[in-house]
Amino acid sequence: xDVYLPxxxxxxxxxxxxxxxxxxxxxxxxxxxxxxxxxTPLLIFYGIPPTVAAASASTQVTGASVSGVLAxxxxxxxxxxxxxxxxxxxxxxAGIGALLFRFFRSIGQIDVVINSLYVVxxxxxxxxxxxxxxxxxxxxxxxxxxxxxxxxxVANLPWRWRFYGSGLYISPLAPAIVGVAVGILTMLMxxxxxxxxxxxxxxxxxMSANVVVGTSLYNILFVTIxxxxxxxxxxxxxxxxxxxxxxxxxxxxxxxGSQLAVRxxxxxxxxxxxxxxxxxxxxxxxxxxxxxxxxxxxxxL
Amino acid sequence: MRALLILFAAFFLMGQxxxxxxxxxxxxxxxxxxxFTGTELLLFGAVLDPSGRAGQGYDIVVVLKGPAxxxxxxxxxxxxxxxxxxxxxxxxxxxxxxxxxxxxxxERIVDQKTAAIYEFGLRYIQLSPSGSFxxxxxxxxxxxxxxxxxxxxxxxxxMRGVQITGNVLYQARIELPSNxxxxxxxxxxxxxxxxxxxxxxxxEVDVRKVGMERRVEYFSQDYGLLYGLMAVLISVLMGxxxxxxxxxx
Numbered sequence: 384x385d386v387y388l389p390x391x392x393x394x395x396x397x398x399x400x401x402x403x404x405x406x407x408x409x410x411x412x413x414x415x416x417x418x419x420x421x422x423t424p425l426l427i428f429y430g431i432p433p434t435v436a437a438a439s440a441s442t443q444v445t446g447a448s449v450s451g452v453l454a455x456x457x458x459x460x461x462x463x464x465x466x467x468x469x470x471x472x473x474x475x476x477a478g479i480g481a482l483l484f485r486f487f488r489s490i491g492q493i494d495v496v497i498n499s500l501y502v503v504x505x506x507x508x509x510x511x512x513x514x515x516x517x518x519x520x521x522x523x524x525x526x527x528x529x530x531x532x533x534x535x536x537v538a539n540l541p542w543r544w545r546f547y548g549s550g551l552y553i554s555p556l557a558p559a560i561v562g563v564a565v566g567i568l569t570m571l572m573x574x575x576x577x578x579x580x581x582x583x584x585x586x587x588x589x590m591s592a593n594v595v596v597g598t599s600l601y602n603i604l605f606v607t608i609x610x611x612x613x614x615x616x617x618x619x620x621x622x623x624x625x626x627x628x629x630x631x632x633x634x635x636x637x638x639x640g641s642q643l644a645v646r647x648x649x650x651x652x653x654x655x656x657x658x659x660x661x662x663x664x665x666x667x668x669x670x671x672x673x674x675x676x677x678x679x680x681x682x683x684l
Numbered sequence: 685m686r687a688l689l690i691l692f693a694a695f696f697l698m699g700q701x702x703x704x705x706x707x708x709x710x711x712x713x714x715x716x717x718x719x720f721t722g723t724e725l726l727l728f729g730a731v732l733d734p735s736g737r738a739g740q741g742y743d744i745v746v747v748l749k750g751p752a753x754x755x756x757x758x759x760x761x762x763x764x765x766x767x768x769x770x771x772x773x774x775x776x777x778x779x780x781x782x783x784x785x786x787x788x789x790x791e792r793i794v795d796q797k798t799a800a801i802y803e804f805g806l807r808y809i810q811l812s813p814s815g816s817f818x819x820x821x822x823x824x825x826x827x828x829x830x831x832x833x834x835x836x837x838x839x840x841x842x843m844r845g846v847q848i849t850g851n852v853l854y855q856a857r858i859e860l861p862s863n864x865x866x867x868x869x870x871x872x873x874x875x876x877x878x879x880x881x882x883x884x885x886x887x888e889v890d891v892r893k894v895g896m897e898r899r900v901e902y903f904s905q906d907y908g909l910l911y912g913l914m915a916v917l918i919s920v921l922m923g924x925x926x927x928x929x930x931x932x933x
Binding site: 385386387389390392393394442443445446447448449450453454491492494495608611612613614615616619621623624626627630631634635637638671672673674675677678679680681682683684 | 716717718719720721722753754755756757758759760762765766767768769772774778825828829831832862863865893896897898900901904905908909911912913914915916918919920922923924925926927930
């Protein structure tokens, strides 16, 4: 089925794009991540221009996270106060990200920056997750998982608020800074940032585990909305037809994913996610050191 | 002496008037709409010899060019083991599409100088480089650009792409891929004999988006905020709708 994408200016096989959306949808339902970290590289690999891929992937993540937020809010798994502080930071971060994107593009190093970010972030988070889930599977690290404390630096920040949902009494600056960082990454990498947000909430802020996924999805929902608007105003690279195709796949895939998630063991799921994340990081790492297919790249003036 | 030569030449030329080219293109408008996967253009026409006889061995060269755009080309180099962009060069007029077809290999039709003047071939495209003044470097960048565009299917050369029938009629087929840039394309046809271009003619082809695709593009350009809000609305509704739908199943 050939579909012409009016913004990307090329024709693609629609079924492939739907299948790609379904794959990321299953992952997002299964693991509670947006799946943007998988969509963007695969779209670029398929031949979609990188800016269009990043912009459209962030719009797709919006759709993929809506039903998750609704499900979590029904069972009170969203700390709105914490989430809103993070969204505020995230919107500022998206603005900074847009400026950085333009700067790195003008000096021609945006590809290297994006690839290195993927390698460093996915690599370190993948290793962390793999270690933890292996420990859990062996039954050795039980005590460590039960430990819940926020980072000492967070405790030193002034001006504390009570976050009832998370069971915390900390400065709102901490989640705001986390939000800014994730916002920058969302704009640069075309990812929702769930895979960074969840560990940051658990290990830096020390939020209670039952609100982590819901609050992360709530943050992702609003930050990707802001990113879409930002892209529509600056790069004009959101391809609505591409987004539609990806969504058809991902919203159905997400439902199957979440049904599967109920049946599977969480430690095994984590290990699988860690393996996927590490595989992508490794592929990106090879890409930095191997001679690329294209030595030359065209930038419109 | 010179006057005598001109007189002699004029006398000689009047007796052998240049033939006339009558070109035509199968479609003057290519519509890019949903389901567009590229199209094939047929460039055809006739060479009329004023003396009425069928001509004596012409060669035909057809050049189809898309709208030109200025670009910056960056070159990756290995730096501390990492491949990163290093050098760059600007080209002020890079045709978004370029196809040459000829009835025989170009080097057997004209010499290099003529080929360069009329852009008969991918290595003769006038890209107007600026920035770097080292000719070797410019050549390397230009070759890299042409190679890249060739693999994207946007630049092509077919040395036997023109069929000539009875020394009068010619035709050439040129494939436009789906990733073509929209705009006005020019199809130039040249009749060549004995290494000399004796007649040329130009036809235009308008490649444009129509219907839904055109509206989407205009909308995204002119009403960025509204477009973004619409994209958000669509994705929120689809996500929410699927959630509701599956909750009932």
